[in-house]
Amino acid sequence: MKAAVLKGVHQPVVLEEVNKPEISSDEVLVAVKNSALNHRDVWIQKGQYAGLKFPIILGSDGAGIVYEIGNEVKNVSVGQEVIICPSWYWGDNPKVQAKTYKILGLPDNGTFAEFVKVPAEFVYTKPKHLSFAQAAAYPLAGLTAYRATITRANVQKDENVLVTGIGGGVAFFAMQFAIAQGANVYVTSSDEQKIQKAIELGAKGGFNYKQGDWDKIATQQTGGFDAIIDGAAGDGFIKLIEVAKPAGRIVFYGGTAGNINNILPAKVFWKQLTIMGSTMGSTTEFEAMLAMIEKHALIPLISHEFELNDIQKAFETMDKGNQFGKIVVRI
Ligand SMILES: NC(=O)c1ccc[n+]([C@@H]2O[C@H](COP(=O)([O-])OP(=O)(O)OC[C@H]3O[C@@H](n4cnc5c(N)ncnc54)[C@H](OP(=O)(O)O)[C@@H]3O)[C@@H](O)[C@H]2O)c1
Incomplete structure (x- = not known):
């Protein structure tokens, strides 16, 4: 599959052919239609983020179509249009995340790729009124x-x-x-x-x-x-x-x-x-956000859209801070 890979601090993000991820029984492989940038991606490229690891496929936001599911997965099916929650393993305390907590796109490979593997519990039906690009704008920032x-x-x-x-x-x-x-x-x-x-x-x-x-x-x-x-x-x-x-x-x-x-x-x-x-949020809050988006038929503001092979330009645009709204990537 094609993926945008970051190989080190202050390196450009480059498009490469890499192996498609292999899923385990509780995971889902999503064919990503759109992803979006967050300032986090730029901080990581500049080395200003904890737990750096290279090479890495960044990207915390994604919406796409379920391509393959593990044997034990019950909540989603192949062909379903989905939005991915990037906030993983928050834990039981609504007041604060647990030590197990992590965000999609470091340390695990993220959504700046044709396919991303995600534990099935973090995959939700895409709100119908949103396009894939609009849905991809919401997860982390929303x-x-x-x-x-x-x-x-x-x-x-x-x-x-x-x-x-x-x-x-x-x-x-x-x-x-x-x-x-x-x-x-x-x-x-x-x-x-x-x-x-x-x-x-x-x-x-x-x-x-x-x-x-x-x-x-x-x-x-x-x-x-x-x-x-x-x-x-x-x-x-x-x-x-x-x-x-x-x-x-x-x-x-x-x-x-x-x-x-x-x-x-x-x-x-x-x-x-x-x-x-305040930092990120739990899956309960992600579900409440999706409910609010659907109830009020909310749509995001998209500032720029880039093709995956132009993703380095997307990083530079975010770094300059001229955008108003989300910078979305077409996979
Ligand atoms: N804790 C978390 O869970 C979490 C999650 C997401 C983001 N963040 C952090 O939150 C910040 C924003 O993230 P983002 O992805 O929304 O970034 P972003 O889209 O790059 O936000 C950039 C905006 O920040 C505003 N800004 C810059 N300097 C400012 C100042 N001195 N006073 C007020 N506003 C200023 C500018 O607004 P104008 O153009 O309108 O001037 C600029 O457009 C980043 O530091 C990011 O790392 C934290």
């Missing part, structure tokens, strides 16, 4: 957004919610899920056009985080935020503490802008803020 927004921030109808860096893959889904909950959603971005596009897609307004006093403008216009979903962290995080309402919740799932060096303790404790970290 699940991260679902847990951060719905489980952790517990966003409710009519609350004011701020989603930062709306150009990001996770951020877009956080906005979409918070709107589906009936919240008043605002965004931040470095790009005026992305703010306008977010407003067209249902956001109530937006603020440019490059503008020094955006926090003051945001507080004046909205009265502050009950919940904030952030993937950047960094020294800009201090402004999120400013714009949070008293008793507000701030959930962050990423650190694109680096460490937070400047939190003022008194602001956090006097305002009775809750600051929470």
